[in-house]
Amino acid sequence: MPASPSRPGPAYARIREEILQWVRSGHWRPGQTIPPERELMETFGCSRMTVHRALRELADEGVLERRRRAGTRVAMQGGRNMLFEVRQIERHVAEMGCDYRYRLVRQERRVPPPEIRDRLGSGAREKAMHVIAVHYANDAPFQLEDRWISLSAVPEAANRDFTTGPPGSWLIETVPWSDAEHVVGATNADKAAADLLAISEHEALLVIERRTWTGDRVNTFVRLSHPGRFYRLRTRIGV
Amino acid sequence: MPASPSRPGPAYARIREEILQWVRSGHWRPGQTIPPERELMETFGCSRMTVHRALRELADEGVLERRRRAGTRVAMQGGRNMLFEVRQIERHVAEMGCDYRYRLVRQERRVPPPEIRDRLGSGAREKAMHVIAVHYANDAPFQLEDRWISLSAVPEAANRDFTTGPPGSWLIETVPWSDAEHVVGATNADKAAADLLAISEHEALLVIERRTWTGDRVNTFVRLSHPGRFYRLRTRIGV
DNA sequence: GAGTGGTCTAGACCACTTT
DNA sequence: AAGTGGTCTAGACCACTCA
Numbered sequence: 001m002p003a004s005p006s007r008p009g010p011a012y013a014r015i016r017e018e019i020l021q022w023v024r025s026g027h028w029r030p031g032q033t034i035p036p037e038r039e040l041m042e043t044f045g046c047s048r049m050t051v052h053r054a055l056r057e058l059a060d061e062g063v064l065e066r067r068r069r070a071g072t073r074v075a076m077q078g079g080r081n082m083l084f085e086v087r088q089i090e091r092h093v094a095e096m097g098c099d100y101r102y103r104l105v106r107q108e109r110r111v112p113p114p115e116i117r118d119r120l121g122s123g124a125r126e127k128a129m130h131v132i133a134v135h136y137a138n139d140a141p142f143q144l145e146d147r148w149i150s151l152s153a154v155p156e157a158a159n160r161d162f163t164t165g166p167p168g169s170w171l172i173e174t175v176p177w178s179d180a181e182h183v184v185g186a187t188n189a190d191k192a193a194a195d196l197l198a199i200s201e202h203e204a205l206l207v208i209e210r211r212t213w214t215g216d217r218v219n220t221f222v223r224l225s226h227p228g229r230f231y232r233l234r235t236r237i238g239v
Numbered sequence: 240m241p242a243s244p245s246r247p248g249p250a251y252a253r254i255r256e257e258i259l260q261w262v263r264s265g266h267w268r269p270g271q272t273i274p275p276e277r278e279l280m281e282t283f284g285c286s287r288m289t290v291h292r293a294l295r296e297l298a299d300e301g302v303l304e305r306r307r308r309a310g311t312r313v314a315m316q317g318g319r320n321m322l323f324e325v326r327q328i329e330r331h332v333a334e335m336g337c338d339y340r341y342r343l344v345r346q347e348r349r350v351p352p353p354e355i356r357d358r359l360g361s362g363a364r365e366k367a368m369h370v371i372a373v374h375y376a377n378d379a380p381f382q383l384e385d386r387w388i389s390l391s392a393v394p395e396a397a398n399r400d401f402t403t404g405p406p407g408s409w410l411i412e413t414v415p416w417s418d419a420e421h422v423v424g425a426t427n428a429d430k431a432a433a434d435l436l437a438i439s440e441h442e443a444l445l446v447i448e449r450r451t452w453t454g455d456r457v458n459t460f461v462r463l464s465h466p467g468r469f470y471r472l473r474t475r476i477g478v
Numbered sequence: 479g480a481g482t483g484g485t486c487t488a489g490a491c492c493a494c495t496t497t
Numbered sequence: 498a499a500g501t502g503g504t505c506t507a508g509a510c511c512a513c514t515c516a
Contacts, residue, residue: 010504024454036482047506052483069482069514172315176265186425186445186465204425204443226425249485275501286487291502308495308501 011046015054018044023063023074033071034064101136104163105196112148119211119221120150129157131167134196141197144205144225153219168222171212175219178212185209189225197227250285254293257283262302262313272310273303337376343402344371344435351387358450358460359389368396370406373435380436383444383464392458407461414453422448428464436466 022028035043040051055072058064066072109127112120122128128148135143147167149157156174157167185207194201206226211218261267274282279290294311297303305311348366351359361367368388374381386406388396395413396406424446433440444464450457 012504038482047508049485049507050505052485053504055483066483067514068484068512069480071482173269176268177263184423184445186443188427188441188443202427202441204427206423206425206445251485277501286489288488288504289486291504292485294502305502306495307493307503308497308499310501 011044012050012053012057015040015044015046015051016057019054019058020063028074030074030076033073036071099138101139102166103134103136105132105134107131107162109151109158116148116221120148120218122150122152122218127151129160131162132196133162133166135166141227144193144196145222146225147220147222149220150218153214153217167220171220175212175214178214178219180210180212183209187225189227193225197225199227203227250283251289251292251296254279254283254285254290255296258293258297259302267313269313269315272312275310338378340375340378341405342373342375344373346370346401348390348397355387355460359387359457361389361391361457366390368399370401371435372401372405374405380438380466383432383435384461385464386459386461388459389457392453392456406459410451410459414451414458418452420450424448426464428466432464436464438466442466 019028019034028034034040037048037051037055040055041048044051055064055066059066059072062075064072065075108130110130111117111125112122112128112130116128117124117126120128128150131145131147131149133145133147134141135145145166145168149167149171151158154171154175157171160167160170162170187205187207188202189197189199189205191201193205194203197205208224208226209222210224211221213219258267258273261273267273273279276287276290276294279294280287283290294303294305298305298311301314303311304314347369349369350356350364351361351367351369355367356363356365359367367390370384370386370388372384372386374384384405384407388406388410390397393410393414396410399406399409401409426444426446427441428436428438428444430440432444433442436444444466446465447463448461449463450460452458
């Protein structure tokens with residue numbers, strides 16, 4: 001049967017939804033082989049490219065598994081990855097409908113401690129820019145930022161004053177592009193963090209550590225700590 | 240200049256990498272408009288569909304921003320979205336090269352407390368299956384699982400014994416398909432959690448809460464707590 | 479060998495937005 | 498009005514893998 005050509009939107013999207021319905025409803029069950037593209041193309045009354053795009057997107061999302069000659073099957077559930085998305089802080093706050101505010105706590109050039117030096121990949125006596133700042137949502141502390149910027153990778157940072165704006169946005173504009181690594185975890189707030197975030201010492205913090213590279217060099221390492229309660233949600237399966 | 244047609248792989252992938260290089264290197268900077276598809280098509284010596292696919296993928300990843308008439312620009316948000324991947328626990332442990340072990344702590348049918356009832360969307364006196372279990376990596380407690388299964392959505396759970404294997408895998412095989420929601424946060428371990436995870440009370444836990452649906456109904460709500468130290472990492476920018 | 483998905487083309491029309 | 502991306506087609510060839 002044709003894929004309700006009355007519905008709005010591109011054909012590939014309608015086909016995608018239709019197939020997703022058949023999978024969700026259990027009409028096509030995990031492991032089952034579904035009809036080949038050349039057949040669905042007639043079923044839906046469209047070209048093979050259009051069917052292909054719908055199937056490819058579903059396969060990219062892990063709903064389907066495709067192999068040449070073997071055909072297309074509904075993926076076994078366990079194989080599917082669940083992704084969640086962490087947005088940039090300003091966006092996140094803005095989407096909650098809050099006012100965003102930034103305060104610089106400290107900025108200094110110094111030789112980083114060994115564990116930071118490892119992460120930056122910098123020399124033994126090489127100085128880096130250390131920045132500590134707090135991000136507020138509706139005047140409540142929301143994120144503590146503890147950042148190191150490599151001065152060999154980003155020499156412009158040496159003369160930059162971060163009183164007026166957060167280093168993150170500046171780096172994004174200044175450093176052309178980069179790869180990144182993230183680590184997520186939880187730690188207990190120490191005295192300094194607790195004071196800055198207006199919470200009790202030892203309270204649990206959600207921590208995101210991020211390193212970004214320009215080419216082969218780490219340009220910045222930042223630890224973002226979020227106070228106390230649950231922080232982020234994100235739905236994302238098969239849609 | 241043609242996109243090194245000597246390199247292997249599909250043309251759209253080569254074009255994608257080439258453009259990514261131009262962005263990474265700063266040759267095309269954030270905010271800058273790049274040439275239109277019909278021009279790149281000649282630059283790369285291929286059809287417009289092929290260029291389009293490369294650009295579309297980069298736009299989907301957030302590297303580029305595209306608007307009709309206005310053209311294609313390098314995205315300003317250098318702080319791409321981060322995607323965190325939640326694997327199935329057994330796989331995760333296996334990938335760390337550890338032995339995996341599972342222990343059921345408690346399983347009982349009972350009426351859930353109000354906050355759980357809200358999340359399950361179940362009736363006031365409706366019973367649900369409550370399961371508490373611990374997952375070990377190399378005999379060290381690695382994850383505490385506190386799960387509620389709706390018996391109206393998954394009646395088979397009433398007669399299921401989770402002594403031998405974790406409910407997660409069983410549910411995945413049993414319940415055909417679902418949407419999911421995740422909430423990530425950090426909390427301090429209470430006495431019970433601390434005992435089961437062999438850590439101190441009040442130590443910080445990374446907590447992932449997940450609800451999954453079958454159609455309109457929540458079939459399970461689970462809270463996964465990971466002890467202390469950093470737990471998960473996942474890199475993901477522009478591939 | 480044959481059937482499947484993967485890619486690619488040359489062209490077309492449409493939708494949107496800026497001028 | 499014009500230029501941009503978004504989609505779609507009909508057909509083609511290739512790559513892979515199962516029988």
